[in-house]
Amino acid sequence: MSLIANIKLLCKLKGTSILNTEKTLGFGRGTMYKWDTNSPSIDKIQKVSEHFKVSVDRILYGFDVNEHQETKNKTTPNIAQTTHDIRMWATERGLIDADPNKQMLKLGEEFGELCQGMAKAKPDQVKDSIGDIYVVLTILALQLGLNVEDCVQSAYDEIKDRKGRMINGVFVKKEDLS
Template identity: 70%
Template sequence: MNVTTQIKQWAVDRNLHTANPDKQMLKLFEELGELAEGMAKARPDQIKDSIGDVYVVLTILSLQLGIDIDECIAMAYDEIKDRKGRMIDGVFVKEADLKEGDE
C-alpha cells in the first residue's frame, strides 16, 4: 500500500473524508504558514514536515470533494511536462509569460 493510500485510509478511519472541506482549507493555510516559517528561518526539518503536512491536507481535501488526488497530480504534470521557459531571478517563468525583453 503506497503512502497516499495510507493517508486516505487514515482519513476514512477518522471520518475526515466526510468533514467540512472549508475547515480543511483553513488547515491547508495553517500548514502553508508553517512551511513559510521553516523557509524563512532555514529549518530543514520543519520544511520537510510542512511539505508532508501540506500533501496530507490536500489528500484529505480531495477526498472531501470527491476528487482523486492522483488524477489532480497527473493533470498538473500533463500541463507542465512540455512547458518551456526561463529562470529569471530564481523563478521559472513559462514561455507564454515572457515579455519581449526577457527572451
C-alpha cells in the same frame, strides 16, 4: 530528466557551470548542450562521471540504477501505499465527510509553517510541513471527490512540455514573458 538536465543539476550541486565543466574537461564550448540531440561518446560520459565522482548511470538517467532497484525492493511503503494509508486514516476519523473549506484552512496553516521553516532555515520543519501539506491535499481531494494522484498527474501533464526561462530564480512560462 534529460542528459543535459542531469549534468546541470550536478554542476549546481558542485557550485560550477556547464561552461566551466566543459573547460575543465577539455571539451569545446557548447559541446554538452548538443548532447540532448547528438549522443556523446561513452568516453565523454565516463570523463564527466569521473569529474563529478558519480556513476555513469547518474549522468545518463539522473539516478543510480542499482540504488533505484534496491529502493524498489525495500519493504518501506511507497507513495501509493502511503497515500492509501492517509485515505484510510481520514476515513476512520470521519474527515472525508468534513467541510472541505475547513481543510482548505488547514492547508493554509501548514503552508504558513512551511514558510516559517524556510525563513528560519529549519530543515526538519520544512520536511514535516511538506509532508503535512501532502496529507492535507490528499484529504481535501478526497472530500471533493477527487483523486490526489489524478490531480498531480494533471498538473504534470500541463507543465511537462512548458517552455520558458528563469528570471531572478523563478521559472516564467513563455506565455507570460511578453
